[in-house]
Amino acid sequence: MKTAEIKLTVTLDDNNVPENIMWESTDSQSKEALPVKSFMLALWDQSYKNTLRIDLWTKDMPVDEMKRFFYETLQTMGDSFLRATGEKNIVEDLRDYCAHFADKMEIKQ
Structure with missing residues (x-):
């Protein structure tokens, strides 16, 4: 081990x-x-x-980097959730929210 x-x-x-x-x-x-x-x-x-x-x-830590950090964390949480559960539909919803978050926070994807 x-x-x-x-x-x-x-x-x-x-x-x-x-x-x-x-x-x-x-x-x-x-x-x-x-x-x-x-x-x-x-x-x-x-x-x-x-x-x-x-x-x-x-x-x-600059605020713009914190916004990016949260955005990327949400995205990778979706990746992890998909691998752990196989729940594609809800991960697609999370991806949609991430796009909305990026738009509102003016984060370039």
């Missing part, structure tokens, strides 16, 4: 606002931690049947 590890390191300012986020993985091509501006982590708690979440972004 193989084990992989993902590590997130968050540097906080005096007000506990993220200044830097670094991530690394034992399966990554890169052997050093890489900087990122934001992450969303969602975990399913089987016992309580709910989602545990951590959403963090650095204080210097």
Whole structure:
């Protein structure tokens, strides 16, 4: 059995606002931690049947990049949902919403 590890390191300012986020993985091509501006982590708690979440972004992440990050996250959630469930119809609806979101947020697709 193989084990992989993902590590997130968050540097906080005096007000506990993220200044830097670094991530690394034992399966990554890169052997050093890489900087990122934001992450969303969602975990399913089987016992309580709910989602545990951590959403963090650095204080210097531009708003236009945050909009793009949300757009791409919604798109990839659709990909994951389709692979997990095979529910093509609802994923098409989500894709339609993503196009609407991109339009409203003025994100170039």
